[in-house]
Amino acid sequence: MGKTTCARILAKTINCTNITPELEACNECDSCRSFNDGSSFNIFELDAASNNSVDDMRQLIEQVQVPPQIG
Numbered sequence: 001m002g003k004t005t006c007a008r009i010l011a012k013t014i015n016c017t018n019i020t021p022e023l024e025a026c027n028e029c030d031s032c033r034s035f036n037d038g039s040s041f042n043i044f045e046l047d048a049a050s051n052n053s054v055d056d057m058r059q060l061i062e063q064v065q066v067p068p069q070i071g
Contacts, residue, residue, distance in 0.1 A: 004045070011035075011043045015068075042068045 009025075012035045016025040025032050034040040044063060051060075 008045070015040070015042050
């Protein structure tokens with residue numbers, strides 16, 4: 001279905017600091033480069049099929065309380 005791919009595109013675009021006129025991520029700003037390198041602290045991807053316990057949700061809630069590093 002492409003749910004994860006769509007979520008990754010949306011996350012990258014939301015964090016992009018230089019959106020193109022076509023409303024796409026620029027792939028040139030620091031946020032896009034860190035996303036492409038897999039080193040972004042603002043985007044956290046998890047597999048919902050294997051991370052669905054109460055402890056996993058508690059950990060996720062703790063992680064989202066930290067403000068973004070860039071953007």
